[in-house]
Amino acid sequence: MHAHVYKSLRKDDTYVYLAARDDFTRLPETLRTQLGGLQFVLEVALTPGRKLAREDVDVVRGNLALRGFHLQFPPASTLDPMSEDWGTDA
Template structure:
C-alpha cells in the first residue's frame, strides 16, 4: 500500500497521509479548513512490517483503507513542571 504524506503549514508537526496523491477531496471540509495549506513531503510504501517514527503502520493502513486518509498529530508534550 502506498501513502502520500503532506505537512500542514498551519498546524505544526501535523501530517496527512493520503491513499492517492493530491486527493484532498477525501478530507472532510472542516478538517481541510483547519489544516490550511498542505505541502507534499514524501511517498512511502506501507508494508505490514514497516516501522514509522511516530505512527503504528497497522493503524495508518487501516485508516487509509477505510477512509482514504490518516491524520498524524504532534507528539504529546509532558508537563515541564510536574507536581511536587
Template sequence: MQAYVYKSRRKADTYVFLAARDDFACLPEPLRAQLGELGFVLEVALTPERKLARSDPAVVRANLAAHGFHVQFPPRPELEVARGRD
C-alpha cells in the first residue's frame, strides 16, 4: 500500500498520511482547518515489514483503507520521558 505523507505547517510535528496523493477531500473540514496548509514530504510503501518512527504501520494501513487518511500527532512529552527510561 502506498501512502503520501504531508506535514502540517501550522501544527509542529503533525503529519497526515493519505491513501491518494493530494486527496485532501477525505479529511474532515474541522481537522483540515486545524492543520492548516499541508506540505508534501514523501511517498512511502507501507508493507507489513515497514517500520515507522512514531506510528504503528498496521494502524496507519487500517486507517488509510477505512478513511483514506491517518494523522500522526506529536508525542506527548510525558510519553517521551517514559520511553527514555526503558
C-alpha cells in the first residue's frame, strides 16, 4: 500500500495521508477548510512493520483502507512550562 503525504499550509506539523494522489474528495469539507491548502510532501510505501516517525503504520493503513485518508496531528507537548528551572528563587 502506498500513501501520498501532504502538509497543511494553515496548521503547523499537520499532515494528511491519502490513499490516492490528489484525491481530496475523500476529506470532509470541514476538515479541508480547517487545513487550508495542502502541499504534496512525499509518497511512501506502507509495508507491514515499517517504522514511521510519529505514526503507527498499521493505524495509517487501516485509516487509508477505511476512509481513504489519515490525519497526523502535531506531537502533544508533554513538557510542563512551570516545571522548568527558571534560575529564580521564586
